Amino acid sequence: MQQIFVNEGPVDNNFIITGEDMHHLVRVVRLKRGEIIRVSVATGVNFLCEVSDITDDSLIATVKEEVPSTELSNKIYLFQALPKGDKMETIIEKSVELGVYEIIPVEMKNCIVKLDDKKKKSKLTRYQTIAATAAKQSKRSIIPQVHDVMSYKAAFEYAKNLDILLLPYESKNGMKDTFDVLSTIKEGQSIGVFIGPEGGFDQSEIDLVKDSCNIISLGRRILRTETAAICTLSMLMLKCEV
Template identity: 35%
Template sequence: MQRYFIPAEQFLEDHVIVTGEDARHIAKVMRGRSGDKIIVSDGVSREALAALDTIEQDHVKATIIEPLEMTSEPYVQITIAQSLPKGDKMETVMQKCTEIGATGFVPFLSERTVVQYDAKKEGKRLERWRKIVKEAAEQSHRNRIPEVSAPLTWKELLASFAGYDLICYCYEKEQGRQLRDVIQPFAGHWASTDKPRVLVVVGPEGGFTEAESLEAEQAGAQSTGLGRRILRAETAGMVALACILYETGEMGGV
């Protein structure tokens, strides 16, 4: 069943209003008819099954049939900090990690970042990233849309570490400590009510410099390997995210 996120002010007591691109999607793509059912969410605290009532190209009204429980979000809140990769790889990271269960994304620039970042295009880039994340959240039946931050500098990223309970720094030169070694001591103490915040830091195609690795550890990150194989920059975050969710019981682990 198709799911749509709408602003809280359009989620009323007995009906919801869908506007803009989502309304056009219902009218033109889904060819919605009166009585067809959709799921709507305000992305915060309300979700409901609703039946289409009036359908116009830019405005759809649907009557609420019943409220739904919001149960698809992981209790561990995992943010992916990804050094900007080449091409459209960042879009792939955001789309797939949203499907898997990431809570947010923090793009950043590091010493070996290949992309020539143009701050003048930041607005359009952020708009596209957030659209991709929203659509992925709808497709995967998430209850909330992951947050997407504007790109940070390396120093800004380090300064943000204080806001997390655990920072996993994916480093291809780490031979001893693996992700499971880092997660298990914490996972055993976390409860679903704690909502622990985890940051997974992934470098660019050329990896991190030794100086960056040292700075990350000094700022509180734990260096971790992801197995004996070298993963692409756009793959590492997905693997780490899935492994953490498994180790914390979100994918049948523990």
Template identity: 35%
Template sequence: MPRFFIDEDALRGDEIVITGGDAVHIGRSLRMKTGDEITFCRMGIEYKTVIEKMTSDEVYCKITEQSPSSSEPRLRLSLYQALPKQDKAELIIQKCTELGAAEIVFFLSRRCVSRPDEKSAQKKLIRWQKIAEEAAKQSGRGEIPVIRGILSFDEAVNSFADKDISLFCYENGGQRLSEADISSANTCGVMIGAEGGFDRDEEEKACAAGATPIWLGKRILRCETCPIAVTAIIMNIAGEM
């Protein structure tokens, strides 16, 4: 069954009204017709609907059932990623969305090479959010992860530290990620470096804010590999895989 994400304006009582590009996609690309079923998602709630009426640019759907999305993890994982070079951020967003991350926050650490100006950063955020939306649709998510940034290191640490458990991935040692106790946590933040990792001063700041240093083993992972692996491991520990 096709799935679409909607905003609050689309909800009209016991009906969902789709306009614009999604309406055109439903009618022309998917060639759907009255009586066909569509699932819509908003903020972790799934709405099962039946198409009642269609025009050239609007689709009217009757809600037949609504329930919390079964595909959303119980653990809300916030991934804090130091900004990598080139288009690596796009791969990170796509794969970590598929794996269940609730939020992906980019920040600048001391060793970041990529440092876009404000105008470029805003363009990136718009594109990144679209990538998250497409990945959420493809993977059957009930919610689109929020993409935030680009924060300073101190801003990221302050935000990251308010989670039930905060993990700081550090190549120079720490607790094994597989041993992290997240069983009672509802929210988890994990901070990952860009090319070159973190320096000692950054590790000390994160730990002073309450983060637990995490070690990922004897092999050094690329900055685009690390967040994907970490997200998968955390979701597995949380019983989501």
């Protein structure tokens, strides 16, 4: 089933779809009258709609029924250190599938990648497109936002307003700390997750956040940065899915 995202709700029980979405559905997918699509409004409300009419420049989708949200009960913010190569694209795709709410790329001291302003802008456009595609594929109710690249200090300031902060690192009690923290998470709480770069967190970065973050373990093995992100979000999805 095809899915699209729109900004406004239906008018007289109909969505009028134009532009790129119309072109994709009609010219690429070749939808016909009578077929069903899923339409998600920016507020997170979802509808199953029947294609009732197709014109030269629009597609009319008539609401058949409202369907439940696919969002987690908690908003999860991923603060991801910039990785090398195309790993960030994989992290964005998989984290959107796992239910992340926002993704914040972060420059940390041991990041191998250093982006200038021009590259940051082009990367952001690409990243947001990947998030939108992953949201459609996984039938999300919203498209998670990918932020501009932040410095580590700016990211921490942004995260301070969240209810719970998690940082996978060397946890003195191993997985017990992880289980203990996960058990305290309540429905509706916002959660920030800091994932370090290939070179690991600098000690100064740990010192900055250690009084505010819950330091957790992801097991005895050393995980790649992209694996650490997916692992942490998987554990949170298991806890937060209701």
